[in-house]
Amino acid sequence: MMAYVNEESYQRSLKTRQTWFWSRSRQELWHKGETSGNTQKIVSMAIDCDEDTLLMRVIPAGPACHTGHTSCFYRNVLEEEKDNG
Numbered sequence: 001m002m003a004y005v006n007e008e009s010y011q012r013s014l015k016t017r018q019t020w021f022w023s024r025s026r027q028e029l030w031h032k033g034e035t036s037g038n039t040q041k042i043v044s045m046a047i048d049c050d051e052d053t054l055l056m057r058v059i060p061a062g063p064a065c066h067t068g069h070t071s072c073f074y075r076n077v078l079e080e081e082k083d084n085g
Contacts, residue, residue: 001072038062
C-alpha cells in the first residue's frame with residue numbers, strides 16, 4: 001500500500017513500531033488497523049536518496065487493502081489493457 005506520513009505519524013511509527021499515517025481526506029492521524037484489526041508491525045524503515053520517500057517493511061496482521069486483498073496493488077494494468085484491447 002501507499003500512504004502519506006507527516007512528522008507526527010512518523011514519530012509515532014518509530015515509537016510504537018506500528019504503522020501510523022496522515023489521512024489527507026480526513027485531516028487526521030490514522031493508525032493502520034485501528035478499526036479493522038489489520039495492524040502492521042514495522043520490521044524495518046528505509047528512506048530514499050532524496051529523503052522524500054519512506055519504505056516501511058511490515059509484518060501484517062491481515063490484508064493491507066480495504067478491499068481485502070493482500071496488497072493495494074493487485075490490479076495488473078498490462079493484463080487489463082490486453083483484456084480490453
